[in-house]
Amino acid sequence: MAKKYFFGVMLLIGAMIIGTPTGSDAADEVAKLTTAPEVPPAITRPGGANVTVELETTEVKGQLADGVEYTYWTFGGTVPGPMIRVKVGDNITFTLKNSDASKNPHSIDLHAVTGPGGGAKATLTLPGGKTGFFFKALNPGLYVYHCAAPHIPTHIANGMYGLILVDPEKGLPKVDKEYYIVQGDFYTTGNTGEKGAQGFSVEKARAEQPTYVKFNPMATPGNLKAKVGEKVRLYVGNGGPNLTSAFHVIGEIFDTVYQLGAVGSDPAKNVQTTLIPPGGAAIVDFKVDVPGNYILVDHAIFRAIDKGAVGILEVAGPDVPNVFKPLKTGGADAGH
Amino acid sequence: MITKTWTRRAFITALVAIPLFFLILQYVDITPVYSADEQALKPRVPADKLAEVQSLKSPIVASEKTISTGKAIFHGKGVCVNCHGEAGNGKGPIANSFDHHPRDFTDTDDIGWQKARTDGEIFWAISKGTEYGMIPYEDMLSEDERWALVAYIRSLENSVVANHK
Secondary structure, three states: OHHHHHHHHHHHHHHHHHHOOOOOOOOOEEOOOEOOOOOOOOOOOOOOOEEEEEEEEEEEEEEEEOOEEEEEEEEOOEEOOOEEEEEOOOEEEEEEEEOOOOOOOEOOEEOOOOOHHHHOOOOOEOOOOEEEEEEEOOOOEEEEEEOOOOOHHHHHHOOOEEEEEEEOOOOOOOOOEEEEEEEEEEOEOOOOOOOEEEOEOHHHHHOOOOOEEEEOOEOOOOOEEEEOOOEEEEEEEEEEOOOOEEEEEEOOOEEEEEHHHOEOEOOEEEEOEEEEOOOEEEEEEEEOOOOEEEEEEEOOOHHHHOOOOEEEEEEEOOOOOOOOOOOOOOOOOOOO | OHHHHHHHHHHHHHHHHHHHHHHHHHHOOOOOOOOHHHHHHOOOOOHHHHHHHHOOOOOOOOOHHHHHHHHHHHHOOOOOHHHHOOOOOOOOOOHHHOOOOOOOOOOOOOOOHHHHOOHHHHHHHHHHOOOOOOOOOOOOOOHHHHHHHHHHHHHOOOOOHHHHO
């Protein structure tokens, strides 16, 4: 009889142990992921929540330029991969799935992770497989994530990168519009502009001679939009694999730049062009004062004009002549 | 007197030769240089584990069935073909990405790799990966699956490429 009770008690204790949340495996919320250029909403709750994040790696065909087809290797089917937003102190359970249809193993190294390989070894995943790990978001900031399966540069060059924002405890200053942009350099077998399906040229990648440099090459199409008087924030990453970006918006001055994505440091003020290294990021804020189209470029300008590193911010609203107005210019009778 | 002269000569020689030796060292790369064949034959297992790993024996019997299982993994879930190629000759679609080309298991160029490696060393490389880009499979394939791959890799020695397409 005593033996019977003993087993009963043991079963009860066992069930209690299994059923007790440990703080790392009980999810309070699922992270909202967004496709570029959309940004997940700011997190207003305190840090320390249990958050689950799940990404799937896929290899999918897309356009690199008009008439130029390329097989991207992706997180979430887009390049850049989805933007992830958590808060400092959050406990994150991260899951990586590799699609059945993938031809390669994939993994993820999140620069926001403090731990070996940023999670890369724990997430090395064969096609059809699923892996995961737990991490605590210790540092606020804007961080790159990327695939780290061998041959790592090839995985990155094919588009496997994105951004994770770790909001500081008090959040970032409020703005009216937030957008998500990542630059990447691409190396096709054919020359720039050569139509048709293009393969990856490892020779050009080693020589660091890209055929294309793009912002958000496989994301939601369309221009960024804002209204006169609004404060705009761009979360800008650089997936590389090779080029350092001289990020600039033509006709604008960045009022505030969190250089290198370093939230917590004193931001720079009144910046024309900010450097973003491969595997790095920056947060730029500016108020749009005058209507018009503002062109986002890598100001290493051949990359913009000849290789595609261009994006457009459309600012709508009435003219503001006390800030900017074109002067009437003439032809032959204008006095020249 | 003679001894004193020789001592002086030896001292002067050393005074010139020693700095000269170190000067030359700065410009000469003394890192061992391996030929392509030597590179292929160089053990991947660290020296302190080599004897233990070399003596590992497969717990599964190599048979047509085992080889067939290994072949299915090689061409299927293991995605080995991506680097090592359909024929196992190291010419997969992404092979060129690697500075050190993936292993040619057919060994048809007579490097002698198949004979130089024990089953245990091949099993270790599959399990742990290598510094040359081989990924570690110990968390992704079971032990039996990895040994089945060893059996299949062994079957590729001197294989005719067309047979494995």
